[in-house]
Amino acid sequence: MEIPFLSIKSINEKYENSLKATFQDFLNSGNYILGESVKSFETNFAKYCEAKYCVGVANGLDALVLILNSFNFPKDAEIIVPANTYFASILAIKIAGLQPILVDPNLNDYLINCENTKKAINKNTAAILAVNLYGRMCDFRKITDICQENNLKLIVDAAQSHGAEFENSKDCFGADAIAYSFYPTKNLGALSDAGAVITNNEAIATNVKRNRNYGSELKYQFDSLGTNSRLSELQAAFLDIKLKHLDLEIRRRREIAGRYLSEIKNKKLILPPSDKTNQDAWHLFVVRTDKRDSFKKFLSDKQIGFDIHYPIPPHKQKALAEFEKLELPITETIHQTILSLPLNSTLKEEEVDYIIKSLNSY
Ligand SMILES: Cc1ncc(COP(=O)(O)O)c(C=O)c1O
Missing domain, CATH: 3.40.640.10 (Type I PLP-dependent aspartate aminotransferase-like (Major domain))
Known part of the structure; x- marks a missing residue:
């Protein structure tokens, strides 16, 4: 698939x-x-x-x-x-x-x-x-x-x-x-x-x-x-x-995110937080893993699309060279380890099943 x-x-x-x-x-x-x-x-x-x-x-x-x-x-x-x-x-x-x-931001959210x-x-x-x-x-x-x-x-x-x-x-x-x-x-x-x-x-x-x-x-x-x-x-x-359809769009995103959160069980992957006071609109579902390159290869072999938001932190961008020497360890960890999984309202249930099953076998 x-x-x-x-x-x-x-x-x-x-x-x-x-x-x-x-x-x-x-x-x-x-x-x-x-x-x-x-x-x-x-x-x-x-x-x-x-x-x-x-x-x-x-x-x-x-x-x-x-x-x-x-x-x-x-x-x-x-x-x-x-x-x-x-x-x-x-x-x-x-x-x-x-x-x-x-x-530096929080590492957990x-x-x-x-x-x-x-x-x-x-x-x-x-x-x-x-x-x-x-x-x-x-x-x-x-x-x-x-x-x-x-x-x-x-x-x-x-x-x-x-x-x-x-x-x-x-x-x-x-x-x-x-x-x-x-x-x-x-x-x-x-x-x-x-x-x-x-x-x-x-x-x-x-x-x-x-x-x-x-x-x-x-x-x-x-x-x-x-x-x-x-x-x-x-x-x-x-x-x-x-x-007019935004609430429906978000409801579907929340359903998928809810399934990812409760059904992805893999110690190699750190899932995003979720709690009732903070009703996430799930624009992106971002996981973290120390071995991102091997995870990327795994996803490519499984034909599961992904993206990285974002691969280079702002302070390491050429355009912002003035910030290059800042010590921002959490930011750097985040940029080195995050990866965004597919999450949008067009995903079919069997595609969500396939993503969860694949991730659990990683
Ligand atoms: C967090 C954040 N801020 C600002 C922007 C800039 O928005 P735009 O691309 O519409 O200029 C974006 C989106 O691209 C964004 O994700």
């Missing part, structure tokens, strides 16, 4: 008729930029996220940059960020002219470590950028306490955690602003680049809305130096269709 890691085409196949009809409506509308579809998706996604405001933008990276810019932090202010995140979280901080402070975060705080710290990596929310009860005690802003990179909940809350315990990506592989994926900013803060929403459109609220009037990062009208219409 051959199982791809992920087929985006198969994921979108079930929406084919609605997507085609939506494209026809879009074409007929003649209104291709910031029209009714962007407004409708913004309303619906804000409601889904249990937040007051959603502002659609061009991608997840821009969502982070626009959020960071909206605070007017002093130049070179420090932003604490987990060192094992996807490159874009750190790139956003650099683009905003701020200083990323990389902290790959999320920001609160003790390391506390140690990294000083008079220049302006915010914590928490990343809900792999679909799991950070411990926002502890993180919001740290932010309140130290008067820091809380920004969340939720590019991988659409639909996740922490203690039944989708709004990351009232974070100042949350950045989403709708890159096609995400749990809620567009058919091109797309992103959004979620916030309960009217001033942030207004600022991001103006700055995604060159800094203009009124036609031909520019009040700030913004950028062009408008959410595509067509992608917003596609996202609105897929949003």
